[in-house]
Amino acid sequence: MTGSAALASAPAAAAAAGNIERIVRVLNCFGPDNAPLASGALVAGMGGSRATGYGLLRAMVRQGLLQRVDHGWLRLGPAAQTLGFVPLAAGYGERFSATTVAGLPARGRTAADPLGHEVAWNQHLVEIVDHSEFASPGPWRIAFANASLSNPWREALLRSLRYGVRVNGDMVSDLVIETADDDWRRQLGQIERLLADRPAALIVSAAPGDDGQLSDLLMHAIRDGTVVVAVDRRPREVDATLAFVSASGAVIGRTSALWLAERLAGRGRVWMLSGVQGASPAIRRQGSALEVFSDFPGIAIEAVTHTGWTGEGGYRAIEDLLDDIGTPPDAVWCDSGLQGVGAVEAFLARGLTPPMHTGGDLNRMYKLAIQHRIDFMAVDYPAAMGALAIETALTILRGGQVPRRIETPMQVILPRGQETASVKADAWAERHVRWELPDDAILSQGASLRPSAKTAEHVDARPL
Amino acid sequence: MPDRSETYDRAVRRFLDLAAAPLRATHYSPRALAMSCGLPANSGYRATYAMESARLLRRDSAGAYLRGDLAGRIGLSALGIGELAVVALPVLEQLRRDTGLTALLGRQHEGGILVGPFAFGRGARFVVPHVQRLEVLRREPGPDLFEMRVLRNGPEDHWLLSHPIGPAAPGRLALVGLLGRSDLKAPQADRQAALATAVARFSQTLDPAAAAPEPSNGDPESAPKRW
Numbered sequence: 001m002t003g004s005a006a007l008a009s010a011p012a013a014a015a016a017a018g019n020i021e022r023i024v025r026v027l028n029c030f031g032p033d034n035a036p037l038a039s040g041a042l043v044a045g046m047g048g049s050r051a052t053g054y055g056l057l058r059a060m061v062r063q064g065l066l067q068r069v070d071h072g073w074l075r076l077g078p079a080a081q082t083l084g085f086v087p088l089a090a091g092y093g094e095r096f097s098a099t100t101v102a103g104l105p106a107r108g109r110t111a112a113d114p115l116g117h118e119v120a121w122n123q124h125l126v127e128i129v130d131h132s133e134f135a136s137p138g139p140w141r142i143a144f145a146n147a148s149l150s151n152p153w154r155e156a157l158l159r160s161l162r163y164g165v166r167v168n169g170d171m172v173s174d175l176v177i178e179t180a181d182d183d184w185r186r187q188l189g190q191i192e193r194l195l196a197d198r199p200a201a202l203i204v205s206a207a208p209g210d211d212g213q214l215s216d217l218l219m220h221a222i223r224d225g226t227v228v229v230a231v232d233r234r235p236r237e238v239d240a241t242l243a244f245v246s247a248s249g250a251v252i253g254r255t256s257a258l259w260l261a262e263r264l265a266g267r268g269r270v271w272m273l274s275g276v277q278g279a280s281p282a283i284r285r286q287g288s289a290l291e292v293f294s295d296f297p298g299i300a301i302e303a304v305t306h307t308g309w310t311g312e313g314g315y316r317a318i319e320d321l322l323d324d325i326g327t328p329p330d331a332v333w334c335d336s337g338l339q340g341v342g343a344v345e346a347f348l349a350r351g352l353t354p355p356m357h358t359g360g361d362l363n364r365m366y367k368l369a370i371q372h373r374i375d376f377m378a379v380d381y382p383a384a385m386g387a388l389a390i391e392t393a394l395t396i397l398r399g400g401q402v403p404r405r406i407e408t409p410m411q412v413i414l415p416r417g418q419e420t421a422s423v424k425a426d427a428w429a430e431r432h433v434r435w436e437l438p439d440d441a442i443l444s445q446g447a448s449l450r451p452s453a454k455t456a457e458h459v460d461a462r463p464l
Numbered sequence: 465m466p467d468r469s470e471t472y473d474r475a476v477r478r479f480l481d482l483a484a485a486p487l488r489a490t491h492y493s494p495r496a497l498a499m500s501c502g503l504p505a506n507s508g509y510r511a512t513y514a515m516e517s518a519r520l521l522r523r524d525s526a527g528a529y530l531r532g533d534l535a536g537r538i539g540l541s542a543l544g545i546g547e548l549a550v551v552a553l554p555v556l557e558q559l560r561r562d563t564g565l566t567a568l569l570g571r572q573h574e575g576g577i578l579v580g581p582f583a584f585g586r587g588a589r590f591v592v593p594h595v596q597r598l599e600v601l602r603r604e605p606g607p608d609l610f611e612m613r614v615l616r617n618g619p620e621d622h623w624l625l626s627h628p629i630g631p632a633a634p635g636r637l638a639l640v641g642l643l644g645r646s647d648l649k650a651p652q653a654d655r656q657a658a659l660a661t662a663v664a665r666f667s668q669t670l671d672p673a674a675a676a677p678e679p680s681n682g683d684p685e686s687a688p689k690r691w
Contacts, residue, residue, distance in 0.1 A: 084539020
């Protein structure tokens with residue numbers, strides 16, 4: 001019997017235990033400072049054939065346990081960093097096991113974690129990067145290449161970013177802003193012009209549709225010493241930015257879909273209204289929501305459409321669907337209230353009771369949901385990430401360490417009495433809504449929404 | 465020749481699943497742990513046994529599975545601070561036993577403290593999943609007692625005790641003890657004092673400088689500390 005034939009016929013169980021021992025041996029080889037080791041040496045210490053050794057190393061790299069630093073050299077990767085989270089007592093995950101929902105468990109989640117927190121936070125969170133080579137004396141000139149100002153959320157992002165500049169006023173000599181109207185080719189030209197003026201840092205919110213040229217341009221800028229930070233939407237290549245400031249689209253999609261499915265008791269017709277086609281947050285939210293819905297065989301997704309994250313887009317989508325399908329759905333999944341307000345208004349305009357809805361962000365969405373007693377939940381996508389992007393860029397310019405991906409915290413917002421087995425409120429919608437603020441106020445913009453002591457007006461109302 | 469890459473991917477996934485299983489629920493037998501990862505009883509048992517033998521998993525006095533000390537060492541090594549692993553876990557364990565409070569390691573950063581995910585109670589709602597910088601809101605006179613902002617589902621203000629480890633340098637490590645949410649009640653003086661004493665003592669133990677070989681004059685008091 002040849003070696004490969006013997007391997008193929010070996011009992012699967014023995015192979016499994018053997019491979020786990022080999023994985024442990026490899027991880028155990030690395031020293032306390034995580035200095036890179038030659039893959040040949042790792043294979044030699046692993047035991048078994050060279051083919052098995054290299055095959056396992058490649059799989060460990062693919063799944064983040066190892067990281068390539070150069071040809072043939074490896075070190076412990078981001079998935080290995082997560083092993084450092086060693087709680088000292090058992091049982092802190094128990095709460096979810098008592099709230100298992102019919103239809104679960106499923107892909108990406110377990111019965112003990114129906115919201116998939118493990119998936120949401122376990123990867124790459126502890127990849128902290130030292131940027132001491134970018135340290136330079138301030139104050140610094142900062143450029144912002146914005147994807148668009150096409151909706152109130154994006155305006156709030158810009159306000160938050162300006163707020164970040166204002167509170168760090170002595171460290172920022174100049175802020176230059178270009179807006180691309182969601183046209184990636186235009187954004188490419190704008191970034192080339194911005195970089196020609198040699199800013200110390202470039203903050204990018206990438207326009208959708210990039211074919212990779214934006215990533216190439218940004219990677220070139222980083223090599224030239226420009227600090228590049230992405231906010232909200234990142235370019236295609238992860239390495240095209242030093243840090244990405246965002247919030248988890250997967251959590252928004254998963255939590256909102258799970259809430260809908262549980263409120264519907266696992267049975268009903270759902271229309272899905274996404275944001276901008278091709279925008280990375282929209283893709284992640286929609287994909288995660290579909291994944292949850294697929295676990296509930298009684299949930300029928302009758303339509304999936306895009307709205308451009310505008311009230312008009314949401315209104316038009318519901319009009320079209322009502323004309324096409326006729327019967328209103330049991331629920332409308334919106335990944336944001338930006339289109340959610342239009343969707344609700346379309347039902348009201350036809351004299352229909354708005355069905356169960358998701359989607360927050362916009363003050364008007366909360367006002368409508370409370371006024372019309374709509375079954376409703378929201379996870380606000382935090383516009384406060386604008387200020388966080390400025391802080392991140394300044395930290396890097398000071399030579400500090402930052403996580404590669406910076407998560408802005410989010411809250412689950414529900415009207416009272418609408419919690420489900422798995423989805424609990426972090427804040428009540430009745431207290432979250434701001435009746436005194438305009439309909440288009442974005443409630444998640446953090447301190448930039450606070451009244452200004454100097455002017456006795458809301459920063460929100462200042463011109464962009 | 466069959467493509468074996470899926471076999472290797474499956475082995476790595478199985479490894480990560482088993483390492484994560486104690487974080488999701490409490491299991492008292494290798495069979496239960498393996499089955500929670502969707503593994504068949506036989507091969508799951510062997511894989512769990514292999515993980516436990518290698519100290520990736522361990523069991524507490526009640527027989528519940530926990531992540532083992534090797535997992536902690538690998539994680540800290542991946543962060544480039546593996547030298548702390550030898551004492552960090554026993555010290556944190558001892559600190560927890562002495563004070564009954566959550567303790568964790570952090571890194572001083574921009575006037576705050578950068579911490580990894582941690583849990584300060586039983587139940588997933590007590591998990592702080594994000595890497596974040598704890599902002600100092602208020603500093604009390606006396607021991608290193610701070611009111612700091614913790615971001616979980618939303619911002620929460622907590623009382624924390626923090627003690628630096630090692631020589632002053634950017635990014636130096638700190639031992640952190642949590643005293644509880646600051647809006648609920650002020651930390652009791654005795655708990656605060658106990659934690660302050662314990663944190664200061666244990667942070668000394670963790671100080672790499674304390675481990676550097678020093679010339680001994682034969683006096684047991686001046687002998688280098690072992691850690």
